[in-house]
Amino acid sequence: MTIANTIRGVGHRTVNAVWRIGLATRFFLQILRFSDTSFRRFRLIKKELFSTGVMSLIIIVVAGLFVGMVLGLQGYETLKRYGSESALGVMVALGLVRELGPVVAALLFASRAGSAMTAEIGLMKATEQISAMEMMAVNPIARIVAPRFWAGVISMPLLAALFSAMGIFGGYFVGVVQIGVDEGSFWSQMQAAVDFKHDIMNGVLKSFVFGTVVTVIALFEGYDAPPTAEGVSGATTRTVVTSSLAILMLDFVLTAMMFGGA
Amino acid sequence: MERTTLDLWVGMFVVAGIGALVMLAMKVGNLGTYNMSESYQVQAYFSNIGGLKPKASIKSAGVLVGRVVDITLDTEKYEAKVVMSIDKRYQFPKDTFASILTSGLLGEQYIGLSAGGDTETLKAGEVIKQTQSATVLEDLIGKFIYNKASEPAK
Numbered sequence: 001m002t003i004a005n006t007i008r009g010v011g012h013r014t015v016n017a018v019w020r021i022g023l024a025t026r027f028f029l030q031i032l033r034f035s036d037t038s039f040r041r042f043r044l045i046k047k048e049l050f051s052t053g054v055m056s057l058i059i060i061v062v063a064g065l066f067v068g069m070v071l072g073l074q075g076y077e078t079l080k081r082y083g084s085e086s087a088l089g090v091m092v093a094l095g096l097v098r099e100l101g102p103v104v105a106a107l108l109f110a111s112r113a114g115s116a117m118t119a120e121i122g123l124m125k126a127t128e129q130i131s132a133m134e135m136m137a138v139n140p141i142a143r144i145v146a147p148r149f150w151a152g153v154i155s156m157p158l159l160a161a162l163f164s165a166m167g168i169f170g171g172y173f174v175g176v177v178q179i180g181v182d183e184g185s186f187w188s189q190m191q192a193a194v195d196f197k198h199d200i201m202n203g204v205l206k207s208f209v210f211g212t213v214v215t216v217i218a219l220f221e222g223y224d225a226p227p228t229a230e231g232v233s234g235a236t237t238r239t240v241v242t243s244s245l246a247i248l249m250l251d252f253v254l255t256a257m258m259f260g261g262a
Numbered sequence: 263m264e265r266t267t268l269d270l271w272v273g274m275f276v277v278a279g280i281g282a283l284v285m286l287a288m289k290v291g292n293l294g295t296y297n298m299s300e301s302y303q304v305q306a307y308f309s310n311i312g313g314l315k316p317k318a319s320i321k322s323a324g325v326l327v328g329r330v331v332d333i334t335l336d337t338e339k340y341e342a343k344v345v346m347s348i349d350k351r352y353q354f355p356k357d358t359f360a361s362i363l364t365s366g367l368l369g370e371q372y373i374g375l376s377a378g379g380d381t382e383t384l385k386a387g388e389v390i391k392q393t394q395s396a397t398v399l400e401d402l403i404g405k406f407i408y409n410k411a412s413e414p415a416k
């Protein structure tokens with residue numbers, strides 16, 4: 001009996017997970033369908049750009065700077081053994097532009113902006129603001145959800161680019177200014193090794209995908225949260241956990257597709 | 263928040279983001295150095311190119327003068343055909359010598375051009391006749407071991 005129950009439990013959880021993925025996909029399609037309002041009234045997106053993009057600036061800039069500085073230090077320690085300290089710029093730049101920029105910026109974005117989105121929408125639902133909108137024949141997806149989605153999609157690549165730029169500056173600061181790696185070879189080897197299309201544009205594409213996934217997860221969890229205090233807090237936690245895992249897994253898939261064959 | 267302040271912040275954010283992207287493209291990526299004003303293409307055949315890749319630099323006396331455009335295998339000679347794009351500002355004599363060199367011990371490979379004494383210069387589409395292939399470390403080690411083995415025992 002217990003075995004049957006366990007199997008039933010596994011089945012139930014699997015069905016539930018697939019069900020939620022389906023719901024989230026439908027939610028995503030609905031966002032796309034009702035996006036025209038937010039582009040006709042661009043002010044809605046601008047307001048959300050402020051709360052997702054501008055408010056995430058400080059954490060992104062500071063985190064990027066320190067990640068770059070650590071990369072510079074660690075990279076120097078390792079490269080020194082092979083006498084190729086001049087490749088420090090290449091290592092810092094490729095590491096940031098390809099991987100760390102998009103991934104770490106997306107993780108920070110998920111915990112900084114994604115959780116806020118979920119909490120906000122969940123609370124709107126708990127205080128029945130969303131029902132009130134529906135009563136007034138205002139489509140809540142068009143009015144609340146879609147502008148937040150587009151703000152997330154727009155700001156994520158910009159934040160990732162800022163993160164990478166700050167990180168390279170941090171690596172430059174530690175490597176060239178403090179340790180004394182040759183400045184010329186730091187930049188020239190970097191420029192020789194980093195390709196605009198292959199490295200930078202793929203990084204931008206990655207952060208675009210992450211931005212879409214994180215905002216859809218955050219908005220879906222908020223919109224789907226049980227309208228209680230406990231429900232909203234659970235949904236916020238789920239947003240951070242699910243989107244972090246999604247970022248890391250998708251990153252592997254995207255990296256394998258972009259750089260795996262080369 | 264007031265509308266103009268909000269616009270200002272959002273505008274600053276977008277400008278900073280795009281600025282970072284442009285900086286990445288120009289300063290970090292090779293977009294800035296890439297589009298050389300005008301260039302001409304010459305070819306060279308190597309029996310072994312080692313680890314040479316497209317976009318590798320072409321240097322003469324250490325100065326960057328061009329980039330490798332294309333590498334293919336010529337199935338008539340079974341040699342690697344390397345197409346190089348060289349900046350128009352730099353003209354080379356016809357008997358220029360092209361060799362594949364390595365920057366540093368384990369660094370990336372590039373083509374070094376050393377000018378000869380011919381009065382005529384290379385024109386677009388012409389072939390550099392004198393080439394030296396890449397040094398393959400295994401060959402070098404093999405030769406070394408062979409020489410050691412053939413030495414008379416002392």
